[in-house]
Structures are given as C-alpha cells and as structure tokens.
Amino acid sequence: MPNSAPLLPASLTIDNITSNVHAINSTCTSPRLKFLLERLVTHLHDFTRETRLSTSEWTSAIQFLTAVGQICSPVRQEFILLSDILGLSLLVDSIDHPKPAASTEGTVLGPFHTHDAPTYAANGATISHDEDGEPMLVACTVRDTRGNPIPGVKVDVWETDSKGFYDVQHADRAGPDGRAVVASDEHGEFHFKAIVPVPYPIPNDGPVGQLLEKLGRHPYRPSHFHFMFEKAGFDPLITALYVRGSPYERSDAVFGVKESLIVDLGLWGCGGVERYGVGRETKLMKYDFVLVGRRRSGVEASEGGGGAGGHEGEGEAEGIMVVDGMLVPDVD
Numbered sequence: 001m002p003n004s005a006p007l008l009p010a011s012l013t014i015d016n017i018t019s020n021v022h023a024i025n026s027t028c029t030s031p032r033l034k035f036l037l038e039r040l041v042t043h044l045h046d047f048t049r050e051t052r053l054s055t056s057e058w059t060s061a062i063q064f065l066t067a068v069g070q071i072c073s074p075v076r077q078e079f080i081l082l083s084d085i086l087g088l089s090l091l092v093d094s095i096d097h098p099k100p101a102a103s104t105e106g107t108v109l110g111p112f113h114t115h116d117a118p119t120y121a122a123n124g125a126t127i128s129h130d131e132d133g134e135p136m137l138v139a140c141t142v143r144d145t146r147g148n149p150i151p152g153v154k155v156d157v158w159e160t161d162s163k164g165f166y167d168v169q170h171a172d173r174a175g176p177d178g179r180a181v182v183a184s185d186e187h188g189e190f191h192f193k194a195i196v197p198v199p200y201p202i203p204n205d206g207p208v209g210q211l212l213e214k215l216g217r218h219p220y221r222p223s224h225f226h227f228m229f230e231k232a233g234f235d236p237l238i239t240a241l242y243v244r245g246s247p248y249e250r251s252d253a254v255f256g257v258k259e260s261l262i263v264d265l266g267l268w269g270c271g272g273v274e275r276y277g278v279g280r281e282t283k284l285m286k287y288d289f290v291l292v293g294r295r296r297s298g299v300e301a302s303e304g305g306g307g308a309g310g311h312e313g314e315g316e317a318e319g320i321m322v323v324d325g326m327l328v329p330d331v332d
C-alpha cells in the first residue's frame, strides 16, 4: 500500500461514503483519471441517494450490464448500442469533436463498422453486391474550411443491404460487403457505386432491445449511409448522410439525425451519366464534406502551410486543459 493512502474512518455511512471514496482514490497519479472517477462516483452516489435505489434494482442493473457484455462478440457491440440509445454516443461526439459552422457535423459511429473492408477501392468501385438493391452512385468532395480540396483522405464507408442488414449480421457472412475504404483523389473527390439505403431496426434480440421494449420505444433508424474520414492534420470525422423523407427521420432510435446531414437523392444533370458510367435510373448521393484542421497554437493546421500543400504533419493539440474549473481534453 502506498504511504500516502488515507485511512478510512471506523464507520462508513450514507453521508460520508462519497468523500471517503474520493479520498481513497486521491493517490491516483493521472489527473484526468482521478477527475473522471471523482465525478463518476459523485454522480453515481447522488443518483443512488436521490432514487433510493433498492438492492433488487441494483441487482437487476448488474444483471442487465452482464447480459450486455455477454452478447458482445467480434461482430456485435451491444455496449455501443446501449450508449447509442441513451443518447450518450451523440453527446460524446458533439463534445469531443466540436465543429465550426462551416464544417461537416459528426454523428454516431454505430456498432457496425469493421476493420476488414476492402482497402482503398478504386474510384468508381462497386461496394455493394446486393442485386435487390436500388442502384445509387455516391459522388462527394472533401475540402478544408477554406474550400481547398484535400487529397489522400482515407474514407471508410458502410451501409446495409436492401433488407436492412449489415453484412456482419448474416451468420453465413463470407466476407465484407456494403463497405469499403476509398481515398479522395487530387481534386478531393471520391465516388463509388452502392445501393439506396433503407430504414432498419437496430439489433433488438438482446438486452438493449428488451430495454427499448420496456421503454415503449421502436428500434428503427431512418435510411442512412455511414462515412468516416481520416487524415493527419485534420480532426477525424465520423458522420452519416440521411435520405430526406425517410421513415423515422424524427424518431431515430439512436438520435443520429442532424438537419445538415439530410440529403435529397439527386437527379442527374448533364454529363453525369457519361462521367461516371452509370445508367440514368441510378440514384445520386452527392455531398461536399468539410474537415476541420487540428489546431496548433490556436491556428488551424490547414492555415499553417499555405494552401493544399500545407496539410501534412501539422501535429496535434493533445493534453488536458481547464474549463470552468473542469479538466477536459484539449481538443480545440
């Protein structure tokens, strides 16, 4: 036991348990971990006192969390689902990745991203092979907040099949489908062939689904397509595009919809068919994504190197800062 560890009083009570847990944790050498645990214990204890939590309720909660963990597998993440349906995922992303007005908003990652998507599929690649799906071309640009195209951005994309299932939800999954990793070209553009997204229920055959049922909530998400952007010198962006008018647009089970991310599936203008080699029956999903440069000394990384040549290796603002007396990640 470290010499600095405080001694507990002879008796712990409803009134002194919180301060004594803080005291026993006070030897933690990580300021951020110490702060997080202190606030977590404070809120947990206050919640327990406020609700007069019973032993049977606490036991039920433990059993619920145990079930959430037990159903997790390499291709099923029930804890992310739980975080999503509580609105926590959206809140964390909004706090940790604040976006200036001119940039693209983030939204929930969801539990279906994998790391086995075909890497750096060529522009124009077909990423969904579901023959029942309605053809859709995704044609987008990636720019910085000054409007400069950003080449070489790693773009992870994924969607369900036409029945509303991700590939990982099929027991006989032979390999990835409906997902890929693409890269923006020298003009900051990327495009690929996919299918029109459809609404789908989040997995509701586990403890999170049972919770939704008890809450009287439906498990559906509106039609959407996932994107994840990554390039050194820029704040990572996890987001999705939502098809306007989709059912559940205003009652998304995981609170992911944002007005700026709702798109109309466009009609083809002159030259589109010839340029991308798809039929006129193909729907078009277009969007201009804007990434935020990581800040260094209060200056956006993309402003430091002068135009498109200044994107690489600008470093990251890591560490901890104090806001209103609270220790928070120094993300901006």
Ligand SMILES: [Fe+2]
Binding pocket: 110, 112, 221, 224, 226
């Ligand atoms: Fe999704």
